[in-house]
Structures are given as C-alpha cells and as structure tokens.
Amino acid sequence: MRYLFAVTLLWAFSFSLIGVYLAGQVDAWFSVLIRIALATLIFLPFLKFKQTPRPQALKLMLIGAIQLGVMYSFYYHSFLFLSVPEVLLFTVMTPLYITLLNDALNKHFNPRFFIVALIAVIGAITIRYENLNSNFIIGLLLVQGANISFAVGQVTYKRLMQNKQLDDKTVFGWFFIGALIVASVCYALFGNANKLPSTSTQWGILVYLGVVASGLGYFMWNKGATLVNVGALAVMNNLLIPAGIIVNVLIWNRDADILRLSIGAAIMLGALLVNQIFRAC
Numbered sequence: 001m002r003y004l005f006a007v008t009l010l011w012a013f014s015f016s017l018i019g020v021y022l023a024g025q026v027d028a029w030f031s032v033l034i035r036i037a038l039a040t041l042i043f044l045p046f047l048k049f050k051q052t053p054r055p056q057a058l059k060l061m062l063i064g065a066i067q068l069g070v071m072y073s074f075y076y077h078s079f080l081f082l083s084v085p086e087v088l089l090f091t092v093m094t095p096l097y098i099t100l101l102n103d104a105l106n107k108h109f110n111p112r113f114f115i116v117a118l119i120a121v122i123g124a125i126t127i128r129y130e131n132l133n134s135n136f137i138i139g140l141l142l143v144q145g146a147n148i149s150f151a152v153g154q155v156t157y158k159r160l161m162q163n164k165q166l167d168d169k170t171v172f173g174w175f176f177i178g179a180l181i182v183a184s185v186c187y188a189l190f191g192n193a194n195k196l197p198s199t200s201t202q203w204g205i206l207v208y209l210g211v212v213a214s215g216l217g218y219f220m221w222n223k224g225a226t227l228v229n230v231g232a233l234a235v236m237n238n239l240l241i242p243a244g245i246i247v248n249v250l251i252w253n254r255d256a257d258i259l260r261l262s263i264g265a266a267i268m269l270g271a272l273l274v275n276q277i278f279r280a281c
C-alpha cells in the first residue's frame with residue numbers, strides 16, 4: 001500500500017499543473033508525447049532485451065499502449081472541456097471499471113454495477129446541472145475513456161506480473177515503449193506544431209510530469225497494484241480525488257463552487273457505498 005499512497009501524493013499536483021499551465025496553451029498530443037518519451041528514457045537503461053520473453057514484452061507493450069498511450073489521449077483533452085475539480089471527480093468511476101473488468105476476466109458478471117454507474121453519473125450531472133451542454137458531455141465521456149483505459153492497464157498488469165519471477169524495473173521499459181508508439185502516431189496524425197511550449201514554466205512542468213509523475217509514478221503505482229488485492233486497488237484509485245481537489249482549490253481554484261462540488265462528490269461517494277454493499281451481498 002505504501003507505493004500507492006506515495007503516488008497518490010505525487011499525482012495530487014499533476015491534475016492542476018496540466019489544467020492550469022498546459023491545457024489550451026500547449027498542444028495536448030505534444031504534451032502526451034513528451035511526457036511518455038521522457039518516462040521511456042528513464043527505464044531504457046534497465047531494460048533487459050534478451051532476458052524478457054517476446055510474448056511477455058508484447059503484452060507489456062500492449063498494456064502500456066492502453067494504460068498510458070490511449071488513456072493520456074482522452075485525459076489531456078478532457079481539460080479543454082472541464083475544470084480540474086470536475087476531471088478529478090469524474091474519475092470516481094475507475095474503481096467500478098476495475099471491479100467490473102476483474103469480474104469479467106473471472107467470468108462473473110454482476111448487473112448491479114450498472115446501478116452504481118447510474119448513481120455516479122447523477123453525481124456528475126449535479127455538479128453542472130445549470131450548464132449542461134455539449135462540451136460538458138464530451139468532457140465527461142473523455143474522462144470515462146481515460147478511466148476505462150487506466151482500469152484495463154492496472155488489472156491486466158497485475159494479472160500478468162503477479163505470478164512472474166521478473167524484476168519490475170527490468171521489464172517496465174516495454175510498458176513505456178508501447179505507450180510511446182501510440183503517442184508518436186497520434187502526434188504525427190493530429191499534433192499542432194504551432195502550439196509547442198513557449199515558456200520555461202511549461203517546459204519545466206512537462207519535464208516534471210514525464211520524469212517524476214509518469215516515470216517514477218506509474219512504475220510505483222503498477223508495482224503497488226501487484227501487491228494488493230483488487231478491492232484495495234479500486235479504493236486507492238479514488239483516494240486521489242480528494243487529494244487532487246484539495247490541492248487545486250487551496251492553491252489555484254479558490255473560486256470553485258464548493259457547495260455544488262461537495263453535493264456531487266457526496267452522491268458519487270454514495271455510489272461507492274452502494275457498490276461496497278453489493279459486493280458484500
């Protein structure tokens with residue numbers, strides 16, 4: 001659990017750094033590419049090409065492509081449509097996706113999860129009920145795409161590595177290589193070279209996000225995921241929400257509608273409570 005707690009504190013600042021200094025100012029595809037490229041460079045020296053079985057390497061690349069490459073594509077663009085607290089709150093669905101995916105892989109389907117999802121969506125709508133527009137819907141869907149990608153990566157990495165006698169750091173480079181392939185293709189197809197970082201602050205944030213938040217953060221998070229059960233992993237995914245909101249509101253977003261955020265968050269927490277009740281039945 002110590003790995004997951006440490007990364008939660010580390011990532012609490014990442015949401016605000018992206019939302020305040022990068023979103024709408026630096027091309028999102030470029031931000032994703034640089035962040036993943038820097039993280040890849042961190043782990044390349046540890047990579048043991050010959051000692052890693054090819055099937056294992058390909059699976060790790062696919063997991064990285066989904067958990068980081070695809071997830072970041074959704075995640076970075078969601079900040080163009082939503083505020084930082086909204087992005088954070090809408091990640092509340094990730095534990096649901098984790099448990100749903102794990103049950104599916106175990107060939108056990110529980111339709112009651114849809115009730116939980118519905119309650120969580122109601123909570124999301126509560127936050128912006130006076131200003132429901134196409135941008136809000138797009139933003140909400142983008143966050144859910146990121147949530148699903150992140151959940152798929154966590155569950156599959158946990159299953160892949162749990163019974164393997166491999167040192168995580170010697171194979172984690174494959175994870176980032178898979179993500180880098182996706183990021184490179186997306187930037188080549190959709191990137192805007194006219195919106196590159198223009199200040200030292202923006203470059204500094206990208207370096208921090210790539211080396212520390214992504215390089216160190218995702219290694220520690222996925223390592224931690226292999227050491228806990230699926231229930232604990234699902235809960236830890238939502239611990240990031242209050243941590244990130246506290247950082248954002250106290251430092252950058254003091255004019256946020258705290259009452260509405262609180263009501264929406266309470267409804268979402270209610271969804272998690274219902275989920276726990278269902279799991280206990």
